[in-house]
Amino acid sequence: MDLVKFEESMYQLILETSTKLPRDVRRAVLGAKERENAGTSAAMSLATITNNIKMADDQRAPICQDTGLPTFKIKTPVGVNQLELKTAIRNAIALATKNGKLRPNSVDSLTGENSGDNLGGGTPVIKFDQWEKDYIEVRLILKGGGCENKNIQYSLPSEIEGLGRAGRDLDGIRKCVLHSVYQAQGQGCSAGFIGVGIGGDRSSGYDLAKEQLFRSVEDVNPIEDLRKLEEYIMKNANELGIGTMGFGGETTLLGCKIGVMNRIPASFYVSVAYNCWAFRRAGVSIDPENGEIQEWMYQEGKHIDFTQNEEEKKSMSSQKVIALQAPITEDQIRSLKVGDVVQINGRMYTGRDAIHKHLSDHDAPVDLNGQVIYHCGPVMLKDEAGVWHVKAAGPTTSIREEPYQGDIMKKFGIRAVIGKGGMGPKTLAALQEHGGVYLNAIGGAAQYYADCIKAVEGVDLMQFGIPEAMWHLKVEGFTAVVTMDSHGNSLHVDVDKSSLEKLAGFSERVF
Numbered sequence: 021m022d023l024v025k026f027e028e029s030m031y032q033l034i035l036e037t038s039t040k041l042p043r044d045v046r047r048a049v050l051g052a053k054e055r056e057n058a059g060t061s062a063a064m065s066l067a068t069i070t071n072n073i074k075m076a077d078d079q080r081a082p083i084c085q086d087t088g089l090p091t092f093k094i095k096t097p098v099g100v101n102q103l104e105l106k107t108a109i110r111n112a113i114a115l116a117t118k119n120g121k122l123r124p125n126s127v128d129s130l131t132g133e134n135s136g137d138n139l140g141g142g143t144p145v146i147k148f149d150q151w152e153k154d155y156i157e158v159r160l161i162l163k164g165g166g167c168e169n170k171n172i173q174y175s176l177p178s179e180i181e182g183l184g185r186a187g188r189d190l191d192g193i194r195k196c197v198l199h200s201v202y203q204a205q206g207q208g209c210s211a212g213f214i215g216v217g218i219g220g221d222r223s224s225g226y227d228l229a230k231e232q233l234f235r236s237v238e239d240v241n242p243i244e245d246l247r248k249l250e251e252y253i254m255k256n257a258n259e260l261g262i263g264t265m266g267f268g269g270e271t272t273l274l275g276c277k278i279g280v281m282n283r284i285p286a287s288f289y290v291s292v293a294y295n296c297w298a299f300r301r302a303g304v305s306i307d308p309e310n311g312e313i314q315e316w317m318y319q320e321g322k323h324i325d326f327t328q329n330e331e332e333k334k335s336m337s338s339q340k341v342i343a344l345q346a347p348i349t350e351d352q353i354r355s356l357k358v359g360d361v362v363q364i365n366g367r368m369y370t371g372r373d374a375i376h377k378h379l380s381d382h383d384a385p386v387d388l389n390g391q392v393i394y395h396c397g398p399v400m401l402k403d404e405a406g407v408w409h410v411k412a413a414g415p416t417t418s419i420r421e422e423p424y425q426g427d428i429m430k431k432f433g434i435r436a437v438i439g440k441g442g443m444g445p446k447t448l449a450a451l452q453e454h455g456g457v458y459l460n461a462i463g464g465a466a467q468y469y470a471d472c473i474k475a476v477e478g479v480d481l482m483q484f485g486i487p488e489a490m491w492h493l494k495v496e497g498f499t500a501v502v503t504m505d506s507h508g509n510s511l512h513v514d515v516d517k518s519s520l521e522k523l524a525g526f527s528e529r530v531f
Contacts, residue, residue: 021100023108026311029304030112030158033313034090037160037302038082038121041073042318044237045213045274045299049073050324052211052264052271061359061501062269064339068462068499069264069297070326075467077326084209084298085399085412085466086164087122090144093234095157100308102148105156109146113138120401120411122162124486132374134485155314159234159303163295166417166440166463170208170294171229172200173222175287182523188288190245190531193218194252200292201257201273202523205516206266207417207441209296209463213237213275214253217291219283225291232277233295234303236318239277246278249531256526260519264297265463266441267501268515275299298464341499347390348435350455358509360502362459367477368392368438368495372416374488376424378481379432385480385490388432395421395439397487399466400476408476410493412466415440418458426450438500442512451506458504460511472498 041049053066076083090113096102114137116122126140127133138144151157174180174196176188183199186192197216204210215232217225241247253276263269274297283289303317339361344352346366356362369386371379371393399412418425418439425437425447435456437443440463451457461469478492503511 022311027108029313034116046324048274055270061267062264065264072465072468074326082412084464088162088164091161092146093159095149095151123399156306162300167208167294167296170204174290183527196290208294211271211274213295215293216278218280220281225289229291229293232279235277237275250276364498368394370394370396370491374484376421379428380424392436410470410473413470414466415461417441429456430454452508459500460503461500
């Protein structure tokens with residue numbers, strides 16, 4: 021094989037996966053957009069999502085800043101040197117990271133050091149199988165941390181929240197799958213997709229669940245019981261009312277695929293792999309002689325171009341928004357309420373897990389009084405003149421900062437935090453006491469928000485790596501929705517409560 025050509029083919033696969041959603045996923049997103057009620061936060065979110073997909077297409081830039089842990093599934097004819105293929109894939113991963121198509125996401129679990137090139141122990145994930153066909157098949161999925169954290173595994177029999185007892189049968193599996201959608205809420209960038217693995221052990225069950233995500237959204241399960249279950253879940257999960265970003269709405273789930281394998285008598289696992297709307301997967305067949313791409317996968321059916329029409333542009337531009345100039349006063353924050361749409365101008369600072377831990381123990385490197393913290397780990401590139409540029413900058417899941425957020429806001433005078441998925445009771449209490457607000461940005465909309473960032477004005481704490489550093493960003497028209505205000509109100513609490521009540525309506529046996 022020409023390994024140089026194979027490496028080039030793998031780079032193209034990575035580029036395509038990171039920047040272009042497959043056609044079946046686009047059709048699912050379009051369906052959600054068409055079902056949504058005009059004028060709602062969910063409709064605004066879906067308009068932003070489709071705009072972001074178009075921007076990523078045009079700019080060949082990452083759809084979402086969190087390019088996850090690249091996972092390759094490869095089938096090779098007997099006799100192909102898999103060690104050579106693995107080396108070529110690692111080279112392609114490093115190059116894609118250098119060129120800003122992947123965010124450096126490989127972190128040493130003991131030292132916290134970021135490798136900077138997405139290479140390290142266990143990264144990327146490369147799984148080989150042999151088959152009798154005469155070509156190489158390579159499939160890649162980029163699954164971000166926000167949705168990865170909403171994976172869940174059930175051991176049956178069990179008591180399931182809102183649904184009661186789940187036994188070791190198809191109806192017990194049904195309850196697990198419905199609950200998996202409920203528990204994700206908006207933290208996994210809903211509306212989402214799920215892959216379900218029935219059986220196996222704890223590790224093989226999760227592998228089977230993630231393997232289902234490589235299926236087409238529109239395929240039909242050959243196992244009749246599972247086909248019926250997939251259809252049931254798709255119909256009824258969307259009755260929970262969680263909606264896009266957890267704002268409430270008509271579509272909570274965009275796809276459900278279920279697989280099954282044998283188990284041992286003592287164990288019965290139901291494993292669920294949750295994936296966000298930014299469902300980045302692609303596949304190619306490769307000529308084993310010359311290493312060139314023969315065919316692309318997931319490209320069946322009509323391509324959907326998400327260019328906004330004039331009516332959509334008018335609807336977006338006519339939306340009532342409240343402009344905020346950072347630094348922001350307490351009086352301005354106290355005037356906001358859940359449901360308000362705001363646009364931030366001025367300076368904001370990124371801060372993720374490492375920054376929040378650091379600020380809890382140290383002074384801030386800058387004056388944060390009245391300022392905005394953005395839960396974001398951007399994709400950054402430095403040009404030849406040494407100037408940093410933002411290549412992708414959507415929000416990360418905020419709930420991870422719950423142990424720190426309220427205390428840090430009060431300690432440094434921070435008035436607003438931006439993220440996705442909402443936060444918990446400790447932060448909500450601090451917002452009310454201190455005069456703060458939580459703003460929900462649209463998860464996965466990395467190009468939409470990168471376009472709002474007009475300059476990088478500085479950076480601190482680079483020892484934590486590019487995603488975890490504190491970037492000083494000049495922004496214009498940065499749009500987000502108030503979902504937790506300074507009066508004790510939380511949209512996330514309200515949606516969780518109402519969706520749990522609806523979940524309980526599915527407790528009676530169906531299968």
